[in-house]
Each structure stands twice: as structure tokens, then as C-alpha cells.
Amino acid sequence: MGLLNQLPSKAEAAEQVRLPPAACAGMTAPGEDGNSVDDENHAAIRLDLPTPDSEVAVDEQGKIDVKGVLHKQAQMVDVSIGKLVTTDFTLGPPPDGVSRWASSWKTRLRPPQLGKNLVCVRAKRDPKRSARILRSFTIVDRIAPSNVSGLAVGDITPTTARASWGEATDNYGLAGYEVRVDGGDPIRTNVGTRSYTLTGLSPDADHTVSVVAVDLAGNKSAVPAKTIFHTKELPPEPDPNAELKFDVQEGGAVARWQPDPNGDFTYRAFLDGRLYDEFSMKDYCQDAEGKPADPCTADDVIKYTIEPLESSTPHSVRIDAMREDGTKWRDFSRDFTTKAVDPAIPAEVTQKATSEASQCAAQGGDFYIEQSLRAGITVPGGSVEVFPGCFKAANASCIEKYMPPDKDEKLDCSDDVTHFLHDLASPGGGPVLSSLSGGPTGEVQPLFDPGTLVQPVVWCEQNAPTCTGPRRVPGSSGLIM
Numbered sequence: 001m002g003l004l005n006q007l008p009s010k011a012e013a014a015e016q017v018r019l020p021p022a023a024c025a026g027m028t029a030p031g032e033d034g035n036s037v038d039d040e041n042h043a044a045i046r047l048d049l050p051t052p053d054s055e056v057a058v059d060e061q062g063k064i065d066v067k068g069v070l071h072k073q074a075q076m077v078d079v080s081i082g083k084l085v086t087t088d089f090t091l092g093p094p095p096d097g098v099s100r101w102a103s104s105w106k107t108r109l110r111p112p113q114l115g116k117n118l119v120c121v122r123a124k125r126d127p128k129r130s131a132r133i134l135r136s137f138t139i140v141d142r143i144a145p146s147n148v149s150g151l152a153v154g155d156i157t158p159t160t161a162r163a164s165w166g167e168a169t170d171n172y173g174l175a176g177y178e179v180r181v182d183g184g185d186p187i188r189t190n191v192g193t194r195s196y197t198l199t200g201l202s203p204d205a206d207h208t209v210s211v212v213a214v215d216l217a218g219n220k221s222a223v224p225a226k227t228i229f230h231t232k233e234l235p236p237e238p239d240p241n242a243e244l245k246f247d248v249q250e251g252g253a254v255a256r257w258q259p260d261p262n263g264d265f266t267y268r269a270f271l272d273g274r275l276y277d278e279f280s281m282k283d284y285c286q287d288a289e290g291k292p293a294d295p296c297t298a299d300d301v302i303k304y305t306i307e308p309l310e311s312s313t314p315h316s317v318r319i320d321a322m323r324e325d326g327t328k329w330r331d332f333s334r335d336f337t338t339k340a341v342d343p344a345i346p347a348e349v350t351q352k353a354t355s356e357a358s359q360c361a362a363q364g365g366d367f368y369i370e371q372s373l374r375a376g377i378t379v380p381g382g383s384v385e386v387f388p389g390c391f392k393a394a395n396a397s398c399i400e401k402y403m404p405p406d407k408d409e410k411l412d413c414s415d416d417v418t419h420f421l422h423d424l425a426s427p428g429g430g431p432v433l434s435s436l437s438g439g440p441t442g443e444v445q446p447l448f449d450p451g452t453l454v455q456p457v458v459w460c461e462q463n464a465p466t467c468t469g470p471r472r473v474p475g476s477s478g479l480i481m
Contacts, residue, residue, distance in 0.1 A: 252307025
């Protein structure tokens with residue numbers, strides 16, 4: 001989701017506290033009211049986590065142990081961290097130093113996100129008596145992901161190559177991979193991308209590429225995967241006196257040569273050693289003004305287009321000139337390399353944005369704002385910054401039920417995120433939902449629009465006069481995608 005926002009400072013973000021889990025709704029977060037947090041434990045239940053706001057590290061399985069002491073006349077209800085709720089407990093004898101009126105309890109779970117969290121523990125003595133504990137703590141991951149294996153380099157040209165590697169593992173979750181070429185700045189890919197095209201390389205030279213895995217906490221593989229490869233030589237400069245010339249493009253080339261009416265009748269074009277086409281001399285003969293020439297004379301030129309071809313790819317072309325009786329009387333050949341494609345958006349920028357958006361989702365964020373768009377529009381009130389650009393809304397429970405949209409699913413939703421999307425929409429429209437959306441006034445601004453092949457997805461309010469695109473359900477207040 002590309003949206004606009006002015007980020008709060010790091011100091012302001014550090015002071016923000018997540019909302020208590022639903023099970024502890026109404027409780028004051030630790031320290032918010034200025035009161036001491038030393039009396040959080042209840043007579044019926046105790047939570048044995050470190051002191052409030054301390055760090056708890058996930059283990060090799062990406063999990064943490066939450067434990068405490070329970071009065072023998074009480075029963076455990078549940079433990080919740082954010083949206084994660086568990087009722088799976090192990091009860092045992094009381095720990096040392098605790099009287100026999102109590103028993104120990106323990107549960108093991110994978111926290112839904114790293115960073116600051118609130119844990120809520122509930123127990124009950126009887127239907128009318130319950131106990132709740134709300135504790136603030138920070139979940140960290142100090143275990144690095146595994147080393148990357150299987151690094152290989154292929155599709156080598158004078159200035160490009162493609163690196164690929166195997167999947168790494170992590171105890172909590174990968175964010176992506178970092179690629180370095182010749183010790184330069186790291187290029188981040190997302191967790192699902194295990195290949196990268198290296199560009200701008202020096203021809204006929206040794207190059208080093210290295211890859212490390214990066215997890216959601218920012219830990220990196222201990223030992224980078226490395227390999228050395230050698231780029232190809234640049235093709236020789238064109239011979240201005242050569243019989244065969246090329247106008248090279250990204251996806252093909254236009255071959256040019258002078259006809260010889262004394263012997264040329266038809267031509268056979270060979271591409272990379274294989275017969276590509278056969279045509280008569282007059283089919284592609286042009287005069288000095290670029291108009292078809294018939295008859296074709298020695299002052300004209302044959303212009304023959306070879307396409308489609310892959311970009312940055314070397315090719316060899318041979319032209320056989322054939323007499324009218326079908327015998328060959330002359331031939332000429334030459335090599336060329338198609339031009340490289342310059343992406344509209346650099347791959348490293350796209351990969352990094354995708355990776356950070358994936359990391360945002362993995363850490364419980366509700367929406368991610370690309371760095372280039374973080375200005376001008378305020379995020380919903382009560383939103384909490386997980387990390388720069390990633391936010392958790394105060395209320396996104398309704399819209400989450402419809403994410404991602406499923407075909408003709410009816411939408412009847414209203415929460416903080418829905419209101420936020422409505423604010424970004426153009427007048428008369430509904431909430432804009434598209435990675436191509438943006439603009440300070442809410443208009444849809446595609447990053448790349450190849451005509452009518454790509455259309456942004458827009459939700460529209462029912463009966464809005466400017467609504468076009470989505471269908472309405474007859475007799476319903478909802479909308480369908």
C-alpha cells in the first residue's frame with residue numbers, strides 16, 4: 001500500500017505503547033498513569049516475566065516461555081499477546097520458595113511480532129471473581145539466520161550477470177537477502193526472491209558477489225556466501241566498411257546491406273546458426289528516402305528486422321545471397337549484442353520496498369508507507385509505528401476480515417484503516433486500495449501505466465455518482481470487488 005505520511009520522531013515512537021489485548025481491554029497499560037508497576041501480580045496468579053519493559057529473547061524455535069504461579073483454588077483462563085491467544089498450559093509443583101497453596105503454570109508460544117508488546121494473563125477463582133495481569137516487555141531475536149548455500153552466477157555477458165542462491169532458514173522469520181557486488185553497497189531482496197541481475201559490470205574482468213540472509217530482527221548470516229566470476233569481452237567495434245550492419249535495439253536489431261542485382265535474387269537469413277527466414281530481394285528493398293524500391297538497384301538498401309530478441313544477449317547473423325537458380329554466390333555475417341533494458345524503477349529500490357513491506361506484515365503492521373511517499377498526510381489517530389514506514393492501526397479488525405479481497409466477496413466495513421483509505425480517495429469515491437495509489441489529493445497515480453492493460457483497484461461508495469468499476473449487490477449496503 002503506497003500511502004503518504006509525515007513520520008513521528010524516534011523519541012515519540014519509542015514512547016508509544018501498544019493497545020492492550022482484547023482480553024485486557026479497559027486496563028491501563030503499565031506506567032501510563034504514572035503509578036508503580038510493582039503490584040501487577042495478583043493474589044490468585046503471578047506472572048514470572050522479567051521486570052517491565054525488559055527484553056525477552058526468542059529461542060531456536062522462535063518461541064518464548066511465559067510462566068508464573070497460580071493459586072490452587074484458581075484456574076487459568078488464557079494468555080494473550082496482541083491477537084495471539086492460548087489456553088494451552090502445563091501445570092506443575094510450586095517453584096522453590098513458594099508455599100504449597102500454589103502451583104506453577106507455563107505456556108510456550110511464538111510471539112506474533114518482535115519489539116514492544118503487552119502480555120495479558122487471566123485466571124479465575126469462581127464465576128464472579130477473576131484476576132488479570134498486564135505486563136509490558138520487549139521481544140527480541142538474537143539468533144542469526146543460517147548461512148546461504150548454493151550461490152551460483154550465470155547468464156554472464158560483458159556487463160551483466162545473474163546471481164542465484166538457495167533458501168536460508170531462521171528461528172523466527174526471514175526478511176530477505178543482501179547482495180553485494182565487488183564489496184559495494186548491499187542490495188536487499190525480499191524473502192521470496194533468491195536471484196538478482198547484476199548490472200554495470202566491467203567487461204573482461206573478475207567480479208565477486210556475496211549474499212547473506214537477513215531476518216526480521218536485522219540479524220545476518222554469520223558467513224557470507226561468496227563466489228568469483230569473469231565477465232565476457234566486449235564485442236569488437238563495428239567495421240564501418242562491413243557489408244552487414246546493424247541498428248541494435250533492446251528487443252531486436254535491424255540488419256542492413258547493399259543488394260547486388262547482378263546475382264542477388266533471394267536471401268536466406270541465419271540466426272545463431274539456424275535458418276531464420278528466406279525472402280526475395282525486393283521484399284525489404286528501400287530507396288534513399290526509405291520508400292519501397294522496385295526494381296531494387298545497387299544504390300538501394302536492404303533493411304530486414306530481426307525480432308523479438310532478449311535484451312543484453314549476443315547473437316550471430318549470416319546472410320546468404322542466392323541466385324535465381326537457387327545456388328549461393330555470396331554471403332556475409334556479423335555478431336551483435338542487444339541493448340540492456342533500463343528499468344523504470346531500479347530493481348534494488350523495488351526489492352527493498354517489497355522486503356520492508358513483508359517485514360512490516362510479519363511484525364504485525366497493518367500498513368506500510370514507502371519512503372518516497374512519507375510526507376503530507378497524517379496516519380490514523382492512535383496508530384503505532386513498528387519501524388519507520390510500518391504502522392499498526394488502533395482499529396483494523398473489520399477490514400482485516402476482507403483481506404485480501406476474494407472475487408465477489410461483499411464488503412461492509414468501517415474501521416480506522418477504512419476511514420484512512422476514504423480520506424485518500426478522490427471526491428465521490430470510496431477507499432483507494434492499490435499499490436499504485438498515491439498523491440496528496442488522493443488521485444490514482446500509477447507508477448507505470450502501459451495503456452489499459454493495468455487498472456488500479458478502487459472501492460466506491462454505493463450510489464456515488466462518480467463510482468465506476470465495482471458492481472453493487474442489489475438490495476445490499478455492501479459492495480463487491
